[in-house]
Amino acid sequence: MPTTLNEIHEMLTDKGLANEIEANGRYVHTGSATEVYRDPDGEQGMTIVIVSDEEGEFIRIIAPNLYFNNDGEHELAVLQTCVQVSQCTKMIKCHYDEADGEIRMEIEIPLEDNVLSQRQLMRALSCIVETVEKFDACFRSAIDDGKATVAMVLAQHKKQARLASLIQEASETDVEQLIRQLEFANETPSSTGASRHAVH
Numbered sequence: 001m002p003t004t005l006n007e008i009h010e011m012l013t014d015k016g017l018a019n020e021i022e023a024n025g026r027y028v029h030t031g032s033a034t035e036v037y038r039d040p041d042g043e044q045g046m047t048i049v050i051v052s053d054e055e056g057e058f059i060r061i062i063a064p065n066l067y068f069n070n071d072g073e074h075e076l077a078v079l080q081t082c083v084q085v086s087q088c089t090k091m092i093k094c095h096y097d098e099a100d101g102e103i104r105m106e107i108e109i110p111l112e113d114n115v116l117s118q119r120q121l122m123r124a125l126s127c128i129v130e131t132v133e134k135f136d137a138c139f140r141s142a143i144d145d146g147k148a149t150v151a152m153v154l155a156q157h158k159k160q161a162r163l164a165s166l167i168q169e170a171s172e173t174d175v176e177q178l179i180r181q182l183e184f185a186n187e188t189p190s191s192t193g194a195s196r197h198a199v200h
Helices: 005-014 075-088 118-145 149-169 172-185
Strands: 027-032 048-055 058-068 093-096 103-110
Touching: 005 027, 005 048, 005 118, 027 118, 048 118, 058 118, 075 103, 075 118, 075 149, 103 118, 118 149
Parallel strands: none
Antiparallel strands: 027 048, 048 058, 058 103, 093 103
8 A cells, every 4th residue: 555645744744843745746845953964055954855656655755955065076085975874874875966966865665565654754754864963074074175084983973872881880989980080081281280382
């Protein structure tokens, strides 16, 4: 049984998400607020379109026009970033259009004889938003500086997750000791009086 755009519209509305079916009935237009990501106009938030193909048996959820590599520079870093993000994130496909420099993300859901559930839809939307937020700095670094930094971001997130796990498992005394150790490790040479370049 196919999933129609009207059904997708009703699922989004039920979740309180503003959306509308595009004039010629080809897709549902919605969006999401963001904390880190800003669109090419400098505004917080991102556009998302949901397309129903093959008579509702194939759903595509697309975040278009996320970034633009307008001058075509640093294409290798941009392509490498797209590939790495796609490889390390479930469901996500990251696309780079060499013609106009557009970078977008997409999730494809082959339904066949099944019906798209509201839970599936919301999970896919959350996945796209979380991925954009997580790797925003990576895409900007690739476009602006030609540096592929996905591996570094993944390592940082892994360390943060490990630290959170240790804190959750630790006793109150252990947590206090860990905080003191981190504070000591983050002290600058000038704060300990060890700097040889202090300005007096």
